[in-house]
Amino acid sequence: MLLVFEIQVKDPKQLVETLKENGAIAIFDESKTFGINHISMALYHTIEAFKNESNFAEDFSLEYLIRLSGEKQISKALEFGIKSGLNRVGIIISEEKKDKIVKILGQPTNPKVGNKNFIIEYFEINDINNEIETQKKIFEKIALLETKI
Numbered sequence: 299m300l301l302v303f304e305i306q307v308k309d310p311k312q313l314v315e316t317l318k319e320n321g322a323i324a325i326f327d328e329s330k331t332f333g334i335n336h337i338s339m340a341l342y343h344t345i346e347a348f349k350n351e352s353n354f355a356e357d358f359s360l361e362y363l364i365r366l367s368g369e370k371q372i373s374k375a376l377e378f379g380i381k382s383g384l385n386r387v388g389i390i391i392s393e394e395k396k397d398k399i400v401k402i403l404g405q406p407t408n409p410k411v412g413n414k415n416f417i418i419e420y421f422e423i424n425d426i427n428n429e430i431e432t433q434k435k436i437f438e439k440i441a442l443l444e445t446k447i
Contacts, residue, residue, distance in 0.1 A: 299396060300337060301389045302328045302410075303403040310380045313387075314359070320402060321395030324362035328388030329412040330378045330420070331366065332436055337409070339437050340366040341390060352444060362390070368421075368439030377420070386412070 307313055314325050324341070331337050343365045347353040354370050355361040363375040380387050388409070391399055400406065411417075414426050421439060423432050 299391060299393055300334065300409060301391060301396065301399060301406045302408065303387045303389070304407050305385060305387055305403055307380055307382055307385050307387070310382055313380065316402065317389060317399065318359065320398040322359070322389045322391050322399060324359045324388075324390040325380060326363060326366055326378050326388045327380050327412075328386040328409060330416055331388065331412045332417050332421075332432060333411045334409055335433055336366070336436055337388065337390075339440055343440055343443070365440055365443065368436070368443055370443065 314322075317325050324344070326337075328337075340362060344353075344358065344362045347361060347365070348358065353361045354364050355372075360372070360375070363378045364370060364372070366378045367375040369375050386407075387403070389399055417423060417432070417436075418426050421432075421436050423435060426432055
């Protein structure tokens with residue numbers, strides 16, 4: 299399940315560690331995503347990568363950032379991680395562990411399409427208002443990750 303929190307982050311590394319200790323499977327900057335389909339596609343490819351032993355990172359959450367970004371280069375993938383300051387923290391977690399995370403971060407908010415300027419620049423989108431073409435471009439980048447050298 300996906301939870302999204304709008305929170306002020308002082309120490310991203312410590313927060314990620316705490317969230318993982320409490321059952322978070324993946325932690326990311328939800329404002330860098332093009333909605334739930336982008337988030338779901340990256341999760342699917344991350345799970346498949348571990349099943350097929352084609353993952354680039356040993357850590358599931360880092361592999362998820364790689365898939366979300368469509369980039370093997372860790373520094374690029376980390377652009378999708380949380381930073382110090384105000385964040386829309388996306389967390390993928392099992393239903394059973396949800397309450398632990400809510401206890402730590404408070405009430406979740408609704409997911410939404412992220413920062414359009416970031417998405418346009420990062421994914422080289424021509425017309426972000428064309429949702430089908432935008433998703434297609436993002437999904438292709440994620441799917442073609444396996445073929446990059």
